[in-house]
Amino acid sequence: MAVASKLIENNFRMNRLPHIWCPGCGHGIIMRGIAEAIENLGYDKEKVCIISGIGCSSRAPGYMDFNTLHTTHGRALAFATGVKLANPDLKVIVVSGDGDATAIGGNHLIHAARRNIDITTIIFNNNIYGMTGGQYSPTTPHGDLGTTAPYGNVDNVFDICRLAEGAGATYVARGTVYHAKQLEKNIENALKNKGFSVVEGISICPTYYGRKNRKGNAPEMMMNLKDTTLDKKVAAKLPQEKVEGKLIIGEFVNKSQPEFCEEYHKIVDKFTKED
Amino acid sequence: MSKKKNVSLKTNQAWCKGCGICVAFCPVKILELKKDKIHITDKEKCIKCGLCELRCPDFAIYLEEEENGQ
Amino acid sequence: MVSKNVKLMQGNEACVEGALAAGMKFFAGYPITPSTEIAELSAQKLPRVGGKFIQMEDEIAGMAATIGGSLAGLKSMTATSGPGFSLKQENIGYAMLTEIPCVIVNVQRGGPSTGLPTAPSQSDVMQAKWGTHGDHPVIALTPSSVRETYDLTIQAFNFAEKYRTPVFLMMDEIIGHMREKIEIPDSSEIEIFDRVTPEESEKETYKAYDNSLEVPKMAAFGKGFRFHVTGLMHDEFGFPKNDTTVTEILMDRIMGKIENNLDDIILYDEYYTEDMDLLILSYGGTVRSVLSAVREAQRNGKKVGVFKAKTLWPFPEKRIVELSKTVDKIVVAEMNLGQYFYEVDRVAGKNCEVSLLGKANGEPITPTEVLNKIEEVL
Known part of the structure; x- marks a missing residue:
């Protein structure tokens, strides 16, 4: 008897499930979205490679039935760059967290974007270091609490999408686990882009971030995502005061530019494809 | 979201962690938690919108296509 | 009579020539004195043989990409010196536990810290052994001439491939920058070892960390084996296991594959x-x-x-x-x-x-x- 949908059975290592994430953690929703996007695009599983660093999000590849690599903290994109350049036929996806991608791995994020290497990066942003028990991250809002910000966080947040855009990513989008279908579409479009793509998936962490900051239970945190976000297209039609303070979701960049591996291969071809 | 009528709602209680997301967002309110596990209270009323499946972080509720003869 | 291929070159150059002879197809690195010529020459020569070179954003990334290149099936190398060697250590440990073959060249300079960038030293000998955390197997070779650099670079690749492990080539600035006349051996005289890969027929049963083998077979990503690799302690399929017995078996095997082959690995004159x-x-x-x-x-x-x-x-x-x-x-x-x-x-x-x-x-x-x-x- 089936225990899960066809989507799950087709794309996951069934004997590895259920996953380790806490009750109400939004990460499973993003992971499902990645699987759905891959399936919609009809990729050959043997050619899909999913690479992660360290943290809650980084456990995703272990559950997914592809070529999967769970690397060191912050370095997933650097490993992925090696894999992709060595074999450009592989469809390389990096899953990362807010701390993994923008703190310890921030340098790799901006440089992968600058190169426009064909890697799709999905950042599971739960605004906290969950695996280590709730320390503040580069996306923990100013003033919020973490176990290492017991009197309120004095840091400012990174806007991951603007960071990625500024660094040269050719596809950039933000979605949330509440808006799961749109997020899935963002991931699909990111995969279709031949170049460096970043999708910031706003997740929820009821166990650490939520509890510490009195954000309520999982359904309440989901509701909060609905209430505090605005779609880019909707926001464009609203007066400024109605947009103020809202987190904008949607596609920010989707453009075509020369891709790193293709550019490099032009050099290789010069030497190896002589008649 | 599937609008198909030949699908039916299934649950996998072993994977359910009782977060309550599906219960909160079911448009026809036919889901509830019993002892922290998902239960369908009135399967007949299910409109098969798939929102529960889409937002279940644990893949513990889903619409399954009914095969012929089943 | 076959004319001899005699060249004047420095140690760093001989390292690249040896690597190419061994089948290097991928190099990821970061500039650092006194190893930089190895990156420069790799950048120049690799695309000519269908290989890939990439200058990464930092030393850590250089190590990570080298491991990634090897996982995708290419013989991979990186080169560095003291400060970079320090930065690479975490990912070197990753390659050791995940058993990814690669060669790490360290052209040693004076340290600690920035130290003496253009002066020789042999101060990273213990770092090669103990630089990354945890118990781990180590193979480190060290050449004393330009020709030996050529030979030991090939040997380093062979050991890496044979034992599925990162191998250090511990040069020093004297050897790296010294120019000598060397005779490049004919390819027929060079013994090359390539990693053992699983057969097509093993797709369903493939264990990337098969403990019944001293050195498990290594599939490349994309070849149809869809396995998992993690820096966590793992079972034979590569999946994380927080288990004392699994850890003991794994550690015994990865230590044993080196310790049981000392006669093959230990070279001296x-x-x-x-x-x-x-x-x-x-x-x-x-x-x-x-x-x-x-x-x-x-x-x-x-x-x-x-x-x-x-x-x-x-x-x-x-x-x-x-x-x-x-x-x-x-x-x-x-x-x-x-x-x-x-x-x-x-x-x-x-x-x-x-x-x-x-x-x-x-x-x-x-x-x-x-x-x-x-x-x-x-």
């Missing part, structure tokens, strides 16, 4: 060791001064032998113990303040007197200093 009163043990660039001094000492009737380590790790314990029983004294000559010395003293100290000729001021140990040491101890 000996000079005048049949009849000697004093043995000088040295390696890398320092050996050149040692040999020059010892030849002089021999001319003066002194019975001095030389043990030149080509494999630093695993430690050539068995042979050093044997030799220590045949002499009164051993001198360890190295460009540091005593690293290999302590290891030699540990195994040989009960059989003879072991002393250090160490120097870490950025200058090589000179033949005169070696001669003075010989006078002092004999």
